[in-house]
Amino acid sequence: MNYTFQLYQTASNLPENWDQVVACKNMLLSKEYFQVLETSKPKNMKCFFGGFFLGEELIGGCLFQYLDFQNHDTQQGKTIIFSIRNYITKILVKNMLILGNNMLTGQNAFYFNANKISSENSVLLLENALQEIKIQIKKSSLTIIKDFSKTQILHFHQKIFKSYFKFSVQPNMILKIRKPWRNFEDYSLDLSKKYSSRAGSARKKLEGIEKRELQLEDLKSNSALLHSLYQTVAENATINTFFLPENHFAVLKQHLNDNFKVFGYFFEGNLIGFYTLILNGESIDTYFLGYDKTLQKEKKLYLNMLLDMVEFAITEKFSTIIFGRTALEIKSTIGAEPEEIFGLIKHENLVINYFMNRIFPAIEPKTERLQRKPFKEN
Numbered sequence: 001m002n003y004t005f006q007l008y009q010t011a012s013n014l015p016e017n018w019d020q021v022v023a024c025k026n027m028l029l030s031k032e033y034f035q036v037l038e039t040s041k042p043k044n045m046k047c048f049f050g051g052f053f054l055g056e057e058l059i060g061g062c063l064f065q066y067l068d069f070q071n072h073d074t075q076q077g078k079t080i081i082f083s084i085r086n087y088i089t090k091i092l093v094k095n096m097l098i099l100g101n102n103m104l105t106g107q108n109a110f111y112f113n114a115n116k117i118s119s120e121n122s123v124l125l126l127e128n129a130l131q132e133i134k135i136q137i138k139k140s141s142l143t144i145i146k147d148f149s150k151t152q153i154l155h156f157h158q159k160i161f162k163s164y165f166k167f168s169v170q171p172n173m174i175l176k177i178r179k180p181w182r183n184f185e186d187y188s189l190d191l192s193k194k195y196s197s198r199a200g201s202a203r204k205k206l207e208g209i210e211k212r213e214l215q216l217e218d219l220k221s222n223s224a225l226l227h228s229l230y231q232t233v234a235e236n237a238t239i240n241t242f243f244l245p246e247n248h249f250a251v252l253k254q255h256l257n258d259n260f261k262v263f264g265y266f267f268e269g270n271l272i273g274f275y276t277l278i279l280n281g282e283s284i285d286t287y288f289l290g291y292d293k294t295l296q297k298e299k300k301l302y303l304n305m306l307l308d309m310v311e312f313a314i315t316e317k318f319s320t321i322i323f324g325r326t327a328l329e330i331k332s333t334i335g336a337e338p339e340e341i342f343g344l345i346k347h348e349n350l351v352i353n354y355f356m357n358r359i360f361p362a363i364e365p366k367t368e369r370l371q372r373k374p375f376k377e378n
Helices: 031-040 080-092 119-136 150-156 184-190 193-204 216-221 223-234 248-259 293-299 301-315 328-332 350-354 356-363
Strands: 003-008 045-054 057-068 095-099 110-112 142-148 165-167 172-176 209-213 260-267 270-280 283-291 320-324 337-339 342-347
Touching (some): 031 248, 150 342, 193 301, 223 283, 342 356
Antiparallel strands (some): 045 057, 165 342, 172 337, 209 260
16 A cells, blocks of 8 residues: 655644544544644644645544653652752653643544554554654654553554553543433432532532633633643642643634633632633543632632533533543542553663663652542442
8 A cells, every 4th residue: 555644844734634534533633723732832842743645645644742851840849859850851851752642631643544544554654654753853862652542552562663661650530421411410419428418518618709611802811810820730740741831721712712611710809710621522621720729728629620520511411521640539539430541652762761661650650549439339
């Protein structure tokens, strides 16, 4: 078969039928979303797009992200341990090439028309594309392919990927909306007494707080405050490979319109928290959020945000909420279940790559988690 690869550095140069072929099942591979990445990407990130052709026919596409860590601290904290970790990380990983989207959890890396190419051949094309981008753009010290389910990762069990180390860190937390749920009350009735009371108690904490959807003009006029609230949460993470620019949410709204939702929480007229959602077909991807840490505990802001996300999904008749792989335990308390996801990683230094099975867990260790079971037993 005459398969070819074309690298694009701007979304505007993508083939006219890109969305019909590559983004037909995933809006996060669309031209509109790629334009968001171009115009409001993190400071240390560059994005590239790949098209795959059978003859002259577009049959697939993918997303690459290049991250530079030379002027970016991935380890947060002011202790000597964090300083040492940052120093070691920058020696081991000066930059990183990712096949996939490091800003979301899940398989948002590529799509192929299964009628035109087999899964086995498509992953071979992806590896060839990774090598091509290193020739055309720049070599990277680390290459990562992410995020795949147990079934999806099996397609990468080929000789050409033998030098990669397969890893799995935190699982993706997913809530499947049950068909009998017509409203939030139906959902609450399925919770056990303990978790139903917990949700009710959290709801009472919101007394005096106004919740409303923010439109584009709201996002523009409150961009600095939104960014500050986002930073409060982001800086609590142990590892941050990037930070969003201040205009990110406004640009997302401008390009995705009703497929991007931002909901704000106001107390005494002041914005004290917000969460964002990306609507993608029948699924919702939870995106970034932020809150005033002085009011978070008192008002149970984070838990209420999770419950509001569930209510939105039920009311708007979505089938799935993808919560991502942070704050696993509290997400399990509202019914999200873990789905193990896998990736592949390879260092360009052969010696470092040989010991990757020891190095990787030290840089990004798994954390202990307790999976809660909030629903009544049938």
